[in-house]
Each structure stands twice: as C-alpha cells, then as structure tokens.
Amino acid sequence: MAVSIHLRKLTRRFDRGPAALDEVSLDIRPGEFLALLGPSGCGKTTLLRLIAGFEAPSAGSLAFGDRIVASESAFVQPEARNVAIVFQSYALWPHMSVGENVGYPLRVKGVRGSAQAQKVAEALAAVDLSGFENRRPADLSGGQRQRVALARCLAMEPGIVLLDEPLANLDVHLRASMEETFRAFHRRTGATLVYVTHDQAEAMALADRIAVMERGRILQLSTPETLYAEPASEAVARFVGHGHVADADLLLSPGDGRARVRLFGVEADIRCPAGLRLPSGRRGRVCLRAEDLEIDRADGFAARVLSSTFKGSHSRLVVEPLAAPGTRLSLHAPSGRAEGESVRIGIRDGWLLPDTVGDAQPAPRKSLAVEAV
Ligand SMILES: Nc1ncnc2c1ncn2[C@@H]1O[C@H](COP(=O)(O)OP(=O)(O)OP(=O)(O)O)[C@@H](O)[C@H]1O
Ligand SMILES: [Mg+2]
Structure with missing residues (x-):
C-alpha cells in the first residue's frame, strides 16, 4: 500500500559545517514518483536516510500518512517502517544466490517454502530475470545486479521505495533501458518512490515531480515540464x-x-x-x-x-x-x-x-x- 510522506522543517546537522538538511518541508503523495535532483553534497542521501530511519532528525518531524515516524518525541525503527532502499552499489549478498537474495526479506517476514519460491519467481519475472535463481551476483552484469536489487524490493512489497542513484554505476545504454525497468517497477509496486539522482535527464524522464536541492534546501518542487519551462530562480535555470x-x-x-x-x-x-x-x-x-x-x-x-x-x-x-x-x-x-x-x-x-x-x-x-x- 502506497503511503504519503510528510516532512515538516526536517533538519539534520552533523558536528561541523552548515546543516546537511535545513528545515525542509515537503509533502510526497501516495504512489508518487518523486526525484531529488541536486549537486554533490546538497543533502539528497541525508534526506533518504532520514526517511529510512538510518538517521534521526536534529529538528522537525517526519510522518508517513498520519503516523509520525520521527520527531522530538518519537522515533520508529527502520525495520518497522516498511521502507525499501536500493543503492547504487546494489548491496547484494555475494555468498547468496540470486534466489536467496530476493527471498531474504520474505524469510525475515516468515514466508518460506513454496510460497517464498513463488514470490521470488514473480519478482524475478517482473525484472526480466526469470530462471536466474541459482546464479551468484558475481556472475551477473551490472544492470542484472541492479535488477536483482529491484526484485528484492518487489518481494518486500514495501509502501515506500527509496533509490539512491541506482543507475550511477551503469553505462549510458544500460541506463536508458533501465529507465523503462523503473517505470514498470513503479507501476507494479504502486509504492511511493523517492529517487535520488544528479542526472537531470533521468529525473525528467521518470518523475511525476522533481525537487531541486541546493545546500540542504529545496529550491523548487514542480513537474518536469514546469521546472524546465519556468525555473523559479537563476540557480535552477x-x-x-x-x-x-x-x-x-x-x-x-x-x-x-x-x-x-x-x-x-x-x-x-x-x-x-x-x-x-x-x-x-x-x-x-x-x-x-x-x-x-x-x-x-x-x-x-x-x-x-x-x-x-x-x-x-x-x-x-x-x-x-x-x-x-x-x-x-x-x-x-x-x-x-x-x-x-x-x-x-x-x-x-x-x-x-x-x-x-x-x-x-x-x-x-x-x-x-x-x-x-
Ligand atoms: N555522517 C556524516 N557526518 C558528517 N557530515 C556528513 C555525514 N553525512 C553527510 N554529511 C555531510 O552532509 C552534507 C550532505 O551530504 P549527502 O550525502 O546528503 O549529500 P548528497 O546530496 O547525497 O551528495 P552526493 O551526490 O555526492 O551523494 C555533505 O556536506 C556531507 O559532507
Ligand atoms: Mg548521495
């Protein structure tokens, strides 16, 4: 089930320097495909880590629907948030087969045996990797590994999927074909997707709305069309x-x-x-x-x-x-x-x-x- 995400003056400070995330307020709709676009160091990964629960905010609050998951008085642990993350480095377990990797979150949930095998097969089919169950991650191409990571996400049936530059390690041709995979993935899960990239063409091609970030703040949040035709500021233009x-x-x-x-x-x-x-x-x-x-x-x-x-x-x-x-x-x-x-x-x-x-x-x-x- 897709859920909405609500940030209210969400702030994350580290020991020194300006805030990595600076009083960001943002409402992400249920089932929306939102891209976070901005230069290196602007706070994209920090924002994802706060949503996932790998970081706690220094100030402000975060809610999924009407449920507060992080604030001054509340903190829901990552494993209780039903959020899946896909990193650019895939984060597959090398000692497990493809099938075991995809089935892992199911095993954690207590889904085993033929029920698990069937869900794994469905998830692999959705990313065009039917029959790859027994391969090792080391024997796959970069694009195939990333598709295994997506299949693992699908198997979890999460309400929210966070993707941190999932295509950064792939060559240009593969990136283009993976865009279609992401679109299909989004349709299939119906999950709320937050997709980090610093490639604006990728953000434009995929997202319902794009948030352009700079120095821990959102400069503009709008559809790709509006962002392109009517940039709010010189920095965005x-x-x-x-x-x-x-x-x-x-x-x-x-x-x-x-x-x-x-x-x-x-x-x-x-x-x-x-x-x-x-x-x-x-x-x-x-x-x-x-x-x-x-x-x-x-x-x-x-x-x-x-x-x-x-x-x-x-x-x-x-x-x-x-x-x-x-x-x-x-x-x-x-x-x-x-x-x-x-x-x-x-x-x-x-x-x-x-x-x-x-x-x-x-x-x-x-x-x-x-x-x-
Ligand atoms: N654990 C940490 N300790 C101290 N500073 C951190 C930590 N994590 C991030 N930062 C700082 O917070 C700022 C935002 O970092 P973040 O990783 O969110 O950027 P980003 O937009 O994801 O950049 P990139 O595109 O390079 O991945 C940076 O200045 C970074 O140095
Ligand atoms: Mg980052």
Whole structure:
C-alpha cells in the first residue's frame, strides 16, 4: 500500500559545517514518483536516510500518512517502517544466490517454502530475470545486479521505495533501458518512490515531480515540464536543461504573463510569472534555451558562428552575439554553417527569472551570460 510522506522543517546537522538538511518541508503523495535532483553534497542521501530511519532528525518531524515516524518525541525503527532502499552499489549478498537474495526479506517476514519460491519467481519475472535463481551476483552484469536489487524490493512489497542513484554505476545504454525497468517497477509496486539522482535527464524522464536541492534546501518542487519551462530562480535555470542566463532590460510587463525585453540589442517578447507587473527601466535575467532561438530571422540580433556540429537531424551551432562578446549561446539549425559566418538570431521565447528582477537603474553590469554544461 502506497503511503504519503510528510516532512515538516526536517533538519539534520552533523558536528561541523552548515546543516546537511535545513528545515525542509515537503509533502510526497501516495504512489508518487518523486526525484531529488541536486549537486554533490546538497543533502539528497541525508534526506533518504532520514526517511529510512538510518538517521534521526536534529529538528522537525517526519510522518508517513498520519503516523509520525520521527520527531522530538518519537522515533520508529527502520525495520518497522516498511521502507525499501536500493543503492547504487546494489548491496547484494555475494555468498547468496540470486534466489536467496530476493527471498531474504520474505524469510525475515516468515514466508518460506513454496510460497517464498513463488514470490521470488514473480519478482524475478517482473525484472526480466526469470530462471536466474541459482546464479551468484558475481556472475551477473551490472544492470542484472541492479535488477536483482529491484526484485528484492518487489518481494518486500514495501509502501515506500527509496533509490539512491541506482543507475550511477551503469553505462549510458544500460541506463536508458533501465529507465523503462523503473517505470514498470513503479507501476507494479504502486509504492511511493523517492529517487535520488544528479542526472537531470533521468529525473525528467521518470518523475511525476522533481525537487531541486541546493545546500540542504529545496529550491523548487514542480513537474518536469514546469521546472524546465519556468525555473523559479537563476540557480535552477542553470542547473536544469542547460539554460543560458542573459541580462536584459525590461521594457514592459503588463501582468498577463508576458514581458517585453531588450536583449543583445533587439526587442523580444518572453514569458514571465502571471501577475508580474514592472515599471520599465528595470533589469533582469532571462533563461534562454536552444529551442528559444531561431537562425536567419531578419529581426534577430547579429551574431558570429563559433562552431557548427552535425547532429543528424540538425546541426548544433554555438554563436556569440556581437552585442555581448564572450557570451556563448547554442541553438539548432536545419543545416550547418561556416565558422566565423555572420548570422541573425531571432528570439522566439524565453523566461524572465523572477528572482533576478532588480531595481530601476542599477549600476551597469557586464553581461554574465554563460552556457551551462
Ligand atoms: N555522517 C556524516 N557526518 C558528517 N557530515 C556528513 C555525514 N553525512 C553527510 N554529511 C555531510 O552532509 C552534507 C550532505 O551530504 P549527502 O550525502 O546528503 O549529500 P548528497 O546530496 O547525497 O551528495 P552526493 O551526490 O555526492 O551523494 C555533505 O556536506 C556531507 O559532507
Ligand atoms: Mg548521495
């Protein structure tokens, strides 16, 4: 049975340094697939360990449904939480066969004999490993080992499954095929899934919602689509989807979710939060993605082609706006261009980053647009 997870100002401090998890409040819905995305050290594993009960919070509370599992006055032991964890290192017992590994949590629950064998066979079938019962983990590929770890999870029938970078040790091709395995796994268990990754493409492909973390806090929690189209801050824009961030003059924003800006010497209409009304004369920053830019538009800004790479269906160009030397923007073009060629680039769309809107007439600032890699 899937359960909801509720964090209230959940905090974990270690001896020194800032809090590893800093007053995080978060509601995860029953059966939701939530991804935690963020750079190394931002607190992802700490959050999972708190949910699993391997760590106790320094402050705040944690509840599954309406049952408090950790607070100042309560602490439910990990084995009583019905939470399963899958690590990047698989954590299979090397001396046990695949069947024994998958059957272990059942044995602990007192399920034995043919009932156990049947559940093991079902779990292995679900991850496409029927007939692997007698193999040893050492005789399996990395992807197969990870599927055994998932099968062990399935056999437990947990309400909550925590996955800590489960694909980090696998090569790119295997990762893509494992994504489908995870989706099927989620459908099958119906469990509430919290999936840690620092690969944003993986998070986008799998999750219902993504929480972007930085320094022990959640910067933004939203669907992959919203996160990509409407990052709440410059930090999120740079982290997600390779967004370029460029300085712009704000000319008009009447409150209807559109803003007129001047960018690289031309005017453009972009998106901004609905209700945002600004007097002209302010500056702000705009998130521009490759698909927001269009080559050969007469009303576009002048730029020079730095590189052109054939990608099959299109060419990927990197250009430098003449108005902002040092800035690199990438975009897709139907055909390749010569290096050094002069082009005009139209701005089809963009997103005004709400946290960057400054006061009227700030000190002139050099454009800091960079390409996130
Ligand atoms: N047992 C511990 N003792 C002291 N500090 C710790 C401990 N565990 C984690 N930390 C610190 O807490 C912070 C968050 O660590 P955490 O492991 O949660 O990061 P993460 O987001 O999982 O990073 P990564 O992507 O590298 O796995 C880090 O600064 C880390 O050094
Ligand atoms: Mg970690």
